[in-house]
Amino acid sequence: MSTIDPAIAVQRLPRHIAIVMDGNGRWAEARHRPRTFGHHAGVQAVRQVVEACIRRSVSTLTLFAFSSENWKRPVSEVSALMDLFMRAMDREVDGLHNNGVRLSFIGDRSAFQSELVERMSRVEMKTAGNERLMLNIAANYGGRWDIVRAARALAQRAAAGEVDPQSIDEASLHAEIALSALPEPDLFIRTGGEQRISNFLLWQIAYSELWFTEVLWPDFDADCLDQALHAYAQRERRFGRTGAQLRSAS
Ligand code: FPP
Numbered sequence: 001m002s003t004i005d006p007a008i009a010v011q012r013l014p015r016h017i018a019i020v021m022d023g024n025g026r027w028a029e030a031r032h033r034p035r036t037f038g039h040h041a042g043v044q045a046v047r048q049v050v051e052a053c054i055r056r057s058v059s060t061l062t063l064f065a066f067s068s069e070n071w072k073r074p075v076s077e078v079s080a081l082m083d084l085f086m087r088a089m090d091r092e093v094d095g096l097h098n099n100g101v102r103l104s105f106i107g108d109r110s111a112f113q114s115e116l117v118e119r120m121s122r123v124e125m126k127t128a129g130n131e132r133l134m135l136n137i138a139a140n141y142g143g144r145w146d147i148v149r150a151a152r153a154l155a156q157r158a159a160a161g162e163v164d165p166q167s168i169d170e171a172s173l174h175a176e177i178a179l180s181a182l183p184e185p186d187l188f189i190r191t192g193g194e195q196r197i198s199n200f201l202l203w204q205i206a207y208s209e210l211w212f213t214e215v216l217w218p219d220f221d222a223d224c225l226d227q228a229l230h231a232y233a234q235r236e237r238r239f240g241r242t243g244a245q246l247r248s249a250s
Contacts, residue, residue, distance in 0.1 A: 003118075012233035016060035016187035017053065020200055021045070023192030023216030036080040042220035043088050052222035053133055054099060056229065060134040060182050064200050067106065068142035082116060085139070089119050092128065101130030103134065106178040107141030136179060143202030150176035177203050184208065189231045191217045191224075209235045 021042055028038030046063065053061045053076045065085065071078060096103060105120045112120075120139075122143075153176045157163040163172070174180055185201060188208040195212045197205070213220075236243055 007171050013056060013058060013229065014209075014232055015183045016062065016185045017058055017164045017187045017189060017228075018062040018064075018185035018201055018205065019049070020064045020190040020192075020198060021189075021217040021220075022190060022194060022216060026192070027066070027216040027218045035077055036084070036215075038218055039084055040079060043084065043092075045218050045220045046088075047092070048221045049225055050096070050101065050133065050135060051099075052225045054101070055222075056225075058133070059130075060136070060185075062106075062136040062138060062179065062185065062197075062201065064138045064141065066139045066141070067199060068140055068145055069199065070245065071111070071140075081243060082113065086116055086119060089123055093123050096135070097127050097130065100130045102130040102132075102134050104134065104136050104141050106136055106146075107139045108145060109140065111140050134182060136182075138200070141178075142199045143197070144199055146178050146201075147203055174203070179204055186237075187211060189213070189228050191215050207239055209237065209238070 009060065024038030024042045025035040026038070027041060028035050050061065057205070066081060072083070080230050093103075109117050109120065128161045150173050154163060154168055154172060158165045158168070184204050184206070185208045188197075188200075188205050188210050190196070190198075190210075190212050193212075195214075209232055211231050213224065213228070215224050236246065238246060
């Protein structure tokens with residue numbers, strides 16, 4: 001049963017939540033099952049969190065599904081994950097679409113099989129008109145890759161004479177970064193007990209509130225999300241100002 005106070009929720013809900021879904025492997029190992037069993041269980045947790053975000057009117061959810069470093073895992077685990085992503089997309093897309101979820105993928109697609117890339121584009125096109133929840137899946141994504149890609153795009157425009165290098169500022173780099181059209185993540189969650197960013201949305205989380213939990217991703221559910229929302233509602237977001245300044249402005 002969900003315990004969040006609706007009065008707090010309406011006023012102080014994050015608009016955008018980003019999650020590092022960690023702990024699938026350990027969850028499976030604790031059950032003497034292969035790591036892929038944990039990834040399968042992780043899909044159920046994704047479903048629960050998506051539904052909870054819709055119920056809570058969180059407008060954007062960004063999930064780290066596969067990092068650019070995850071290719072270093074055993075080949076069997078990587079191919080099982082690719083297979084899982086394809087099946088999950090086939091199985092979940094209609095339900096997501098019917099619930100008003102717009103899906104989008106961030107990351108370098110060039111390393112994926114064409115079958116998967118085509119599925120990604122199809123799902124994005126099918127759900128493009130939905131507005132209830134924006135669900136971004138980071139696949140073969142790295143925060144440094146994102147910043148380098150943005151810098152390269154600006155450098156190309158400068159070389160073509162379209163942009164004066166002296167005029168390049170935070171706003172122009174931001175415009176080239178993934179998710180730039182969306183509000184920046186207000187709340188960054190990492191499950192699985194580690195307290196690090198692991199090259200997720202480096203630029204985008206400059207002012208995000210960070211929340212870490214020992215809960216392994218397959219066990220993460222709507223109640224866990226509510227705990228994070230409670231913690232977030234109690235944070236004072238100052239964006240460089242003093243607490244007194246904030247209180248006098250409100
Ligand atoms: C990290 O746990 C998890 C991953 C690298 C894969 C995440 C994938 C899913 C949750 C599957 C579903 C996703 C979508 C979007 C359909 P880990 O393997 O690093 O766990 P460990 O730290 O315990 O080893």
